[in-house]
Amino acid sequence: MSAFDHIKIVSQLLDLPIVDKDERFCGIVDDIELSGTAGKEARVKALLVGPGAYQGRMLGWMFWIVRKIAGDRMARVPAEQVTEIGSVVKLKSRAETLGLHQVEDKVRAWIPRKGAL
Amino acid sequence: MNPLELTLGIMTAVGGFVDISELVFAAKAGSMFGYALIWAFALGTIGMSVFGEMSGRVAAIAKQPVFNLMRHRLGLKLGLITLIGSLISTLITCAAEVGGMALLLNYLTGLPYLLLAVASVAVLMATMWVLPFEWIERTYGLLGLLMIVFAVAVVAIHPPWAKLAGGFVPQVPAGLSQKQLLNYSYFIVAILSAVLFPYESYFYSSGGIEEGWGAKDLLTNRVTCTVGFGLGSLLAISILASSAQLFGPINVGPEIPGTTALEAAIPFGKTGLLLALLGMLFAVAGAAVETCMSNAYAISQFFGWEWGRHAKPWEAPRFTLAWIAVMLLALLIVLTGVDVMSLVEYAVLFSIIVLPLSYLPLMLLANDKSYMREHANKWLAKSLGWLFFIIVTAAAIAAIPLYLLTSGGGG
Amino acid sequence: MRWILLLVFLLAACSKGPQADLPYIGQARSLAAEWALVNEQAVEGKLTGSYVQTMRQSAREQLQTCEKALSQPQSDYAQEITAILKQPDDASPAALRAHARKLKRIEDSLESA
Numbered sequence: 001m002s003a004f005d006h007i008k009i010v011s012q013l014l015d016l017p018i019v020d021k022d023e024r025f026c027g028i029v030d031d032i033e034l035s036g037t038a039g040k041e042a043r044v045k046a047l048l049v050g051p052g053a054y055q056g057r058m059l060g061w062m063f064w065i066v067r068k069i070a071g072d073r074m075a076r077v078p079a080e081q082v083t084e085i086g087s088v089v090k091l092k093s094r095a096e097t098l099g100l101h102q103v104e105d106k107v108r109a110w111i112p113r114k115g116a117l
Numbered sequence: 118m119n120p121l122e123l124t125l126g127i128m129t130a131v132g133g134f135v136d137i138s139e140l141v142f143a144a145k146a147g148s149m150f151g152y153a154l155i156w157a158f159a160l161g162t163i164g165m166s167v168f169g170e171m172s173g174r175v176a177a178i179a180k181q182p183v184f185n186l187m188r189h190r191l192g193l194k195l196g197l198i199t200l201i202g203s204l205i206s207t208l209i210t211c212a213a214e215v216g217g218m219a220l221l222l223n224y225l226t227g228l229p230y231l232l233l234a235v236a237s238v239a240v241l242m243a244t245m246w247v248l249p250f251e252w253i254e255r256t257y258g259l260l261g262l263l264m265i266v267f268a269v270a271v272v273a274i275h276p277p278w279a280k281l282a283g284g285f286v287p288q289v290p291a292g293l294s295q296k297q298l299l300n301y302s303y304f305i306v307a308i309l310s311a312v313l314f315p316y317e318s319y320f321y322s323s324g325g326i327e328e329g330w331g332a333k334d335l336l337t338n339r340v341t342c343t344v345g346f347g348l349g350s351l352l353a354i355s356i357l358a359s360s361a362q363l364f365g366p367i368n369v370g371p372e373i374p375g376t377t378a379l380e381a382a383i384p385f386g387k388t389g390l391l392l393a394l395l396g397m398l399f400a401v402a403g404a405a406v407e408t409c410m411s412n413a414y415a416i417s418q419f420f421g422w423e424w425g426r427h428a429k430p431w432e433a434p435r436f437t438l439a440w441i442a443v444m445l446l447a448l449l450i451v452l453t454g455v456d457v458m459s460l461v462e463y464a465v466l467f468s469i470i471v472l473p474l475s476y477l478p479l480m481l482l483a484n485d486k487s488y489m490r491e492h493a494n495k496w497l498a499k500s501l502g503w504l505f506f507i508i509v510t511a512a513a514i515a516a517i518p519l520y521l522l523t524s525g526g527g528g
Numbered sequence: 529m530r531w532i533l534l535l536v537f538l539l540a541a542c543s544k545g546p547q548a549d550l551p552y553i554g555q556a557r558s559l560a561a562e563w564a565l566v567n568e569q570a571v572e573g574k575l576t577g578s579y580v581q582t583m584r585q586s587a588r589e590q591l592q593t594c595e596k597a598l599s600q601p602q603s604d605y606a607q608e609i610t611a612i613l614k615q616p617d618d619a620s621p622a623a624l625r626a627h628a629r630k631l632k633r634i635e636d637s638l639e640s641a
Contacts, residue, residue: 025417367628
């Protein structure tokens, strides 16, 4: 499915995994930003990725716990970056250029690069 | 279908089927109720085959592992509840397996239990770091085939075969008191939980993606789940049957996990004892690895991190940290001194409660033609899948009341 | 929610007296029988030294746990468990099994009460 077809936000987009152009996992569609107003056509403007995006989807006290554990960072992936929506969302760029993979790259520095076959 | 790959897959499934919970409950069930609970193992195995086949098929066709589709189907809030519940139950199970390993090494070497727990975790972590996925799975699965000594042992003690075969028929033994009936019901729930542990399908489906399964692997998947799991369950049933004949008549529960090894020692002496202890050790070690990786898969897939042991540890850094953290937490639980039998009870209890929420999204996705195309569930998989979903839901509802009323099956 | 709490309180109220000790009596009965089986197989040369030693140690430790957990320390089953603990590590299987049978009789009579 291309990004510009009609789409069912909850059953076909929300909470799907995201892969970048190198087929690396770089997050989940945690929330969606829409353009348009009431009575007008709504378009998917951007995908919101990161624990900060949970704020609109859970109760206040739950988000407080999430923020304490994982922080509230959020990356905004413009809809134009999406090439395909199927069982995963595929992006046309690398994760780093979209502000994704930051924590993965930080954690990578802690992992020794030895010993694995 | 590559015959060598298929044979290795089946053998790995056989050797990897039994874990510490099945060892404990098979021996107790045989001693308390004779052959009357064999059908519960058989029923659980059919359920495991059904859900295992479905999760492997979803991995091969939709290319989605269980926790991605769980979040997508259940949504964030319900998905988080399922994730947390499953993390807790699988962590407790992992701790039980680590404790079981330490106990078995204690029987083999006489060295202190807590020291052996630390050593076990160190060895497990080293194998998970060094070996790629396929060799992690194969090593423990194939070494677990030493458990076949239990199947040979039950033949050697000449059980009443007609009575044993009768145990495959669902039944309620006649003449049970109310207390015994409650115990019998608790054991049915516990056995179903031990066989259908959620971590098994998480690990199996993620493993399918690790190994790059596609449509060409569907037959391998089906045969592994039916033949592999079926033969594996015969090992658990052998333990039950030997216990019925050897332990029941002499008032042995058993309460000590090591007593099960006597089932092979009685007919075969020291050789039987050593094969049994080693088989149990590798089966339990394999389960420790599977539970640990299953939790790491769950967290990574739920939050969209890089994951898998097809990658080097530094290529999936948060996944690597996750499995290291799970293994260390499991060790910490063991080091508190809580006994392995208690951990097994809690693992079984928590797991059955989480089971319906774990299998529901799998059922929904395997039925969904937009992801599965012509490989969506046909009538047989659909009917069996929903039937077992109803069974596990009923078991989940009954689990806590039965646990309280029977003091965890102890009367 | 209230009826769940009521059920929990009722269950808690039931856990006093010999009935509350039933799980420990059952465990002790089994542990004595397992100890007996280990000793029997050890005499026949079917077991390794480390296995025999660790199994005896496990049986003893768990029996001690059962003894401490009993709510009726002066009861006949408590005295039976104390008597088992006084046995030497290589006690005769027959003696251990006799204790196990006594505990089984007590267990059965409490269950049918």
